[in-house]
Amino acid sequence: VQTCALPILSPCVLLRNMFGRQEAQEPGFFDDIQEDVHDEASKYGKVVHLFVDKESLGMVFILYDSTEAAARALK
Numbered sequence: 001v002q003t004c005a006l007p008i009l010s011p012c013v014l015l016r017n018m019f020g021r022q023e024a025q026e027p028g029f030f031d032d033i034q035e036d037v038h039d040e041a042s043k044y045g046k047v048v049h050l051f052v053d054k055e056s057l058g059m060v061f062i063l064y065d066s067t068e069a070a071a072r073a074l075k
Contacts, residue, residue, distance in 0.1 A: 009067040011048075013041075013074060018058040030054055037062070045069020 023029055034052050041047050041062050049063040064070045
């Protein structure tokens with residue numbers, strides 16, 4: 001018997017591959033991507049916190065005020 005795991009609901013969303021090494025070298029890049037992602041993410045609910053991981057290859061973390069807002073963003 002195989003069972004399906006229910007998805008874990010979270011107010012956090014992780015975006016991957018949002019930028020590459022070359023893009024990250026441009027002056028002001030991280031401020032620009034943070035503003036752009038925040039503007040887009042806000043269309044789905046209230047963004048409590050947004051973090052652009054400068055050490056990663058394109059990871060951006062978004063914390064919404066509710067799991068419902070995060071679910072809307074994922075869809």
